Amino acid sequence: MFEFFSTKGFKGYVKQAQKILDANWTGRYTKPSPGLYPHQWNWDSGFMAIGYAHYNEERAMQEIRSLFEHQWENGMVPQIVFNPEALGNYFPEPDFWQIPGGRLTSGITMPPLHAIACLHIYQHAKNRRQAHDFLKDMYPKLMASHRYLYLHRDPAKTGLVYIRHPWESGLDNSPSWDRPLKNIQVDKTGLPAYERKDLAHGVPAEQRPSDKDYDRYVYLVDLFRGNHYDETEIFRQCPFLVQDVLFNSILCRANRDLVEIGKIVGQDVREVEEWLAQTSQAIRERMWSSERKQFDPIDLITGEQLPTATAASFMPLFAVAASQEQAQLLYERLNSVSFCALHQGDCFTIPNYDMAQNEFDPKNYWRGPVWININWMLSQGLKSYGYREKSDAMKKDMIQLPVRFGFHEYFDSITGKGYGSDSFGWTSSLFIDLVYEYYDEDKQALNWLGRGKSRKLKDVKILNEVSGVIPVPAEDLAPKLMSSIGELKDIFYSMDRGRVDYEAMKRSEEYRSYLEPVAYLKVFDLKSLMTREEKLAFWINLYNTIVVQGIVELGLNSSVREISNFFTHIAYNIGGYTFTPDDIEHGVLRSNARPPYRMSPVFKGRDPRRVYMVEPMDNRIHFALVCGSRSCAPIRFYEAGAIDNQLETATRNFINSSEVVILPEKNKILLSEIFNWYKKDFGHRRDIFQFLRPYLDQDEKAEYLAEHMDTIEVEYLFYDWNLNH
Numbered sequence: 001m002f003e004f005f006s007t008k009g010f011k012g013y014v015k016q017a018q019k020i021l022d023a024n025w026t027g028r029y030t031k032p033s034p035g036l037y038p039h040q041w042n043w044d045s046g047f048m049a050i051g052y053a054h055y056n057e058e059r060a061m062q063e064i065r066s067l068f069e070h071q072w073e074n075g076m077v078p079q080i081v082f083n084p085e086a087l088g089n090y091f092p093e094p095d096f097w098q099i100p101g102g103r104l105t106s107g108i109t110m111p112p113l114h115a116i117a118c119l120h121i122y123q124h125a126k127n128r129r130q131a132h133d134f135l136k137d138m139y140p141k142l143m144a145s146h147r148y149l150y151l152h153r154d155p156a157k158t159g160l161v162y163i164r165h166p167w168e169s170g171l172d173n174s175p176s177w178d179r180p181l182k183n184i185q186v187d188k189t190g191l192p193a194y195e196r197k198d199l200a201h202g203v204p205a206e207q208r209p210s211d212k213d214y215d216r217y218v219y220l221v222d223l224f225r226g227n228h229y230d231e232t233e234i235f236r237q238c239p240f241l242v243q244d245v246l247f248n249s250i251l252c253r254a255n256r257d258l259v260e261i262g263k264i265v266g267q268d269v270r271e272v273e274e275w276l277a278q279t280s281q282a283i284r285e286r287m288w289s290s291e292r293k294q295f296d297p298i299d300l301i302t303g304e305q306l307p308t309a310t311a312a313s314f315m316p317l318f319a320v321a322a323s324q325e326q327a328q329l330l331y332e333r334l335n336s337v338s339f340c341a342l343h344q345g346d347c348f349t350i351p352n353y354d355m356a357q358n359e360f361d362p363k364n365y366w367r368g369p370v371w372i373n374i375n376w377m378l379s380q381g382l383k384s385y386g387y388r389e390k391s392d393a394m395k396k397d398m399i400q401l402p403v404r405f406g407f408h409e410y411f412d413s414i415t416g417k418g419y420g421s422d423s424f425g426w427t428s429s430l431f432i433d434l435v436y437e438y439y440d441e442d443k444q445a446l447n448w449l450g451r452g453k454s455r456k457l458k459d460v461k462i463l464n465e466v467s468g469v470i471p472v473p474a475e476d477l478a479p480k481l482m483s484s485i486g487e488l489k490d491i492f493y494s495m496d497r498g499r500v501d502y503e504a505m506k507r508s509e510e511y512r513s514y515l516e517p518v519a520y521l522k523v524f525d526l527k528s529l530m531t532r533e534e535k536l537a538f539w540i541n542l543y544n545t546i547v548v549q550g551i552v553e554l555g556l557n558s559s560v561r562e563i564s565n566f567f568t569h570i571a572y573n574i575g576g577y578t579f580t581p582d583d584i585e586h587g588v589l590r591s592n593a594r595p596p597y598r599m600s601p602v603f604k605g606r607d608p609r610r611v612y613m614v615e616p617m618d619n620r621i622h623f624a625l626v627c628g629s630r631s632c633a634p635i636r637f638y639e640a641g642a643i644d645n646q647l648e649t650a651t652r653n654f655i656n657s658s659e660v661v662i663l664p665e666k667n668k669i670l671l672s673e674i675f676n677w678y679k680k681d682f683g684h685r686r687d688i689f690q691f692l693r694p695y696l697d698q699d700e701k702a703e704y705l706a707e708h709m710d711t712i713e714v715e716y717l718f719y720d721w722n723l724n725h
């Protein structure tokens with residue numbers, strides 16, 4: 001592996017997204033969209049801040065601060081903060097809410113995303129001191145907002161808080177609310193007069209909630225204002241009280257992040273830890289339906305669960321509240337035709353509602369389309385539980401949907417067409433977050449210019465050097481090594497953060513016992529590898545092992561590029577010879593082909609290691625070598641008996657991941673930098689396309705490529721060198 005900075009990647013699209021945010025920015029907060037939503041929305045601001053954190057931390061902090069300036073005395077963070085200069089284009093506005101004291105807010109709340117956003121701002125801040133002050137300032141406000149929920153929205157102390165209006169769920173007309181809303185008898189004559197404004201901005205009625213829904217939304221607001229927003233009275237009278245899965249999952253995850261924030265600013269976090277434990281247990285135990293094998297909201301009016309198949313049911317993955325078994329069952333459902341399975345090819349993952357249901361509607365708001373914010377949270381959740389391929393496929397859709405179809409509010413789960421408002425805030429900000437997280441061109445540029453923090457190893461570091469006599473190796477040395485490294489990864493994998501704790505790994509007993517078989521390599525007889533399959537499996541596994549061991553031994557925590565000569569200066573002594581990762585990759589596995597951008601091959605002249613070259617080279621190795629970065633393959637154990645199938649799978653997964661994106665609308669294909677670096681192996685554009693074709697999911701994009709091979713424009717993606725923790 002080596003470094004090279006050469007491509008534009010998503011630069012233009014990031015600029016476009018930033019322009020949208022600039023246009024929606026009011027100086028204090030960001031409007032969710034230019035026309036349809038002219039005020040400040042609660043969880044939208046959280047999502048906006050997450051994108052801003054990467055390139056404008058001042059704005060990210062301002063976004064959150066301005067929302068919390070309107071926090072109520074009881075701690076509630078309102079769903080909407082109205083801009084007095086923009087009144088008249090939205091319904092309902094302050095005249096309708098009639099909040100005591102003439103406050104310019106609505107009288108309900110929304111999923112409490114802000115602790116998550118605040119921690120994210122801190123984690124990405126360049127000005128750490130300022131971000132620390134920000135956290136210090138926000139901590140008591142965040143505490144008050146969670147305390148409000150536990151005090152007023154969970155009177156029975158169940159650990160689950162209720163919402164009292166569908167707008168509080170953020171998923172306004174979700175099919176989950178059909179049943180409780182149907183139970184509300186609305187007498188039109190008793191309903192205050194109102195005029196919907198949401199249909200005056202060019203969004204067709206079929207993409208928005210129905211009039212019947214609005215009648216019920218209004219009925220509830222009327223009840224709240226009639227009771228002067230007294231929570232006890234509302235609890236007594238409100239016909240819509242639901243413990244929602246998404247709301248409680250976000251609260252649970254926000255508690256998790258609030259614990260971290262509290263620790264960073266030196267506060268006693270016991271109260272939040274209790275909330276966290278109580279809510280995650282309640283989600284796991286009380287919201288789970290063992291019959292339907294999913295998490296369902298609970299209707300507090302009837303005391304029953306509300307069995308609906310929406311994407312909200314998967315949110316305990318984001319909370320990291322689901323047990324491993326529950327996560328497995330959720331995954332099976334999430335990765336099925338109901339929610340657009342991996343390699344299905346004729347849909348975008350994941351729609352907000354089960355595509356197999358009669359009421360599924362690919363165009364209507366929260367009743368079928370794909371939403372970027374839901375996918376963003378679920379993709380993180382899946383990663384936490386180790387479902388990396390699905391998580392990555394979602395990432396790919398979240399990136400390609402806005403690029404192909406515009407920065408819309410939501411997208412058709414079948415055609416990808418954008419619906420609702422255009423120039424939508426969180427679609428833009430989360431797009432920016434995704435691009436920065438996965439294709440971080442800035443970090444690339446810094447390293448290329450030599451300004452990144454990298455150091456050099458002076459001498460080659462042999463990682464399996466031991467003193468004393470080494471006993472004769474066990475025959476199954478390679479599998480032994482790989483299974484122990486797999487075990488190590490499992491033990492030190494933290495679900496909370498989706499990372500491997502390499503530090504703890506290094507200190508562990510398990511790691512010490514892993515080092516034993518590595519020592520045997522020194523006396524391993526390489527000639528005992530007879531077949532091509534045995535050789536391929538052995539060398540691929542060893543490459544992957546040495547990279548992980550190198551990361552652990554050298555104490556790397558963000559990127560292998562912390563050591564500029566990582567791939568040439570760590571090594572194993574194998575059968576008396578020294579092999580660095582570059583020797584294994586370019587010398588052995590690429591049959592001594594010249595490494596890209598280097599003058600000569602790694603085995604020079606009569607190098608005795610030449611006899612171990614695997615010939616002819618197999619291009620698929622590029623998708624099996626774990627190079628310690630997020631853009632390359634996940635770690636797997638390769639077996640001689642199955643290697644052909646395993647390499648096929650690895651290649652297919654890579655080619656259908658976010659490393660290959662076909663954009664028919666732009667007549668463009670975005671390709672992993674790997675294809676650029678290894679032109680020698682893959683050939684030029686037409687050869688690359690021919691290589692891709694049999695592996696690509698057979699959908700309209702694959703067809704497009706086949707038909708436009710001569711004209712399609714190729715752009716290479718930035719290679720993400722962050723550690724694949």
Ligand code: 9WN
Nearest residue numbers: 032037041043044167170171172198
């Ligand atoms: C009511 C602003 C908000 C989002 C919600 C989304 C939609 C409002 C509406 O727009 O709701 O809150 O008028 O339809 O459902 O999630 O926060 O983007």
